[in-house]
Amino acid sequence: MEWRDTGILLGTRKHGENSLILEVFTPEHGRHFGVLRGGTSRRMTPHLQPGAQLDLTWKARLDDHIGALTVEPERARAHLAMASRLSLAGMNAVLALLSFCLPEREAHSPLYHRSETLLDLLGQPDLWPLAYLRWELALLEEMGFALDLTRCAATGTTEDLVYVSPKSGRAVSRAGAGDWADRLLPLPEVLLGRGAAEDAQIVTALGTTGHFLEHHLAASLGDAPLPAARGAFVDLLARQAKTH
Template structure:
């Protein structure tokens, strides 16, 4: 078995004396793991940094084997991430969430494309948080937890939408919320793709997406709690408000 693809490095860990096991996200083969021979060497180890864009050739005797990778660097994102605390926290959140959420070897080409575009914005802190929020919305959608925010779940109206039901992920208008308003999640305009999305509004929106990542996606996957990298990014972001 053999295939070639391009991918984003999610994680790398030492394997034996000289090798590494890496996990990558590719457009055609999804989240995929494999062994890199000599992955701890001075030549290859610097390439295997989270977020790196790699040219990958995977080989295995049988399809269900872990197999081995031959990797070639396409571009590194380490400089953009290491030069800014928020960028580094954001990169770690993206790679951790993908490793946590994605089914093994299941392609998600739309999510892959948006992930690649998001990571290429790491050196643009003025637009990155909004791009990250939109990426989280797509991640929820791709995993089957997309939010329905166009009409009120109670009245069917399209205006005065102010809340999100924490159970259904559907919008609720201000008038329909009534006494239940304090039990609902905020629906800032930026969640519906309206407006420029200032930092305060993005932070409010991340509270809502965070609920569905934690209370729905992570719970239904039966995993441990959501990766702490996501909370660290949100904390780093809110500190700049």
């Protein structure tokens, strides 16, 4: 068995004296593992930082074996992530969520390409928070928990949509909410693709997407807690929003 693909390095762990087990996300082969012999060498270590883009060749005698990887570096992203605390925290959140929610060896090509584009924006801090929010929406959609924010679940109107149902993920208008308003999640304009997309609004929106990540996506995976890296990124963005 053999395949070749490009991929994003999600993480590594030591295997034996000189080898590493690489966890990668590829467009055609999904989240995949493989053993890289000599992965701890001085020549390879600089190229195996989380978020790196790699040219991958995977070989195994049988398809269900972990297999062996050979890699060639395509481009690094560590220098972009290290440019600021927010960039580093954001990259860590993306990689951790992909590792957390993606089933092994199942292709999710649209999400892969969105993730690659997002990570390539790490050096543009003005664009990153909004791009990350849109990526979380895409992640929820790809995993089967898309939000429907097109019209009010109660009245059918497309006007004055200000809430999201925590159960259905559908928008609710101010009038449609009625006495249930305090039980609904906020729907800031940035989630509708409108407004100035200020950091404070994005933080509010991430509170809403976070509900569905935790109570719907994570719950479907056995109630495992969301990766701490996601919370760390949102907390850091919230602190940044207060200074602007």
